[in-house]
Amino acid sequence: MSAYKKVMNQIHASEEFKSKVQKEMMDYEKKEKGIFMKKISLVAGSLVACAVIAIVALTTLINNTAVDLTDRIVVDPSAPAARAMVNIDGTITEVGEDGLSFTLDNGMEVVVTDETKLGIDGPTAPPKEEQLFEPTFRVGNLIAGYTEDTSAKPATAVAIYTNWNFEDPIR
């Protein structure tokens, strides 16, 4: 072996140096992974937030569509004239989460179903857009309607003729 190689063989990295460097490299990797995970959770968080916003927006949209009560008003001028009987009468003090049940100021609890007839029908009925009927039930609205069982709690409405807030109407 040449003298040059013999000398070179004696020059080498110490075990201490290797351990120190390995530790630094591992620390760097951990730090890098931490930053990566942080970014991932940030992206995931943003995606979740976007998804939640989208779901809420969609739900609101669907709900809004579903509770637009005026869509259910059918005006049939050829329908026979009849005197409407009113036994649901009062101002809404509380509306249920589904938007289709409410309590009146007289304490009567009313629930509106798919079968409940909304608005006024018959030859004397005004056009749909002129009827006193808001798209939703809300606190303060004046309600006039009919139920077959006034003692039931809640009373299922057969018909709701009026749903209107005279002070602050929404059409």
Next chain:
Amino acid sequence: MKTFAGLRVHEIVNAYSDTLIRIAVQQTKNMSEAEDIVQEVYMTLMKQKKPFDNEDHLKAWLIKVTFNKCKDYFKSSRVKKTVPITEEMTFIAKEEQAVLPEVFGLEPQDRAIVYLHYYEGYTTAEIANLLEINVNTVGSKLRRIRMKLKTILEEGS
């Protein structure tokens, strides 16, 4: 765990540290500076995104970066000019310490060429690629170095 050319971090440090330290020591003539430079090389590797084809590619990259870091070292204010080389290399057997002044008497680039050729076994073309110099320049430099360091480069010397 991060791997480069299929090697894990601790495998790379174990496999290439001696080579890189030898290169850096021959350039800086200082062991602690050499260690700092090699450490920087490894940290540069950790930031490296480009994959390596194989272990040879990785080794060549590490050698290249070490040379470049050494060049940067000489441009920096870190350079320690007054440390006597043999004082730093006390771990080398006394009878062999005479080799060091001869090696360190060469130009920095010539030290790299002699190490890569006589110790690592790289060809002139490979050295030219590693040091980014002309292959003919490597050849002529090698001839000149061989003449100059004849005694220490000869086998059995």
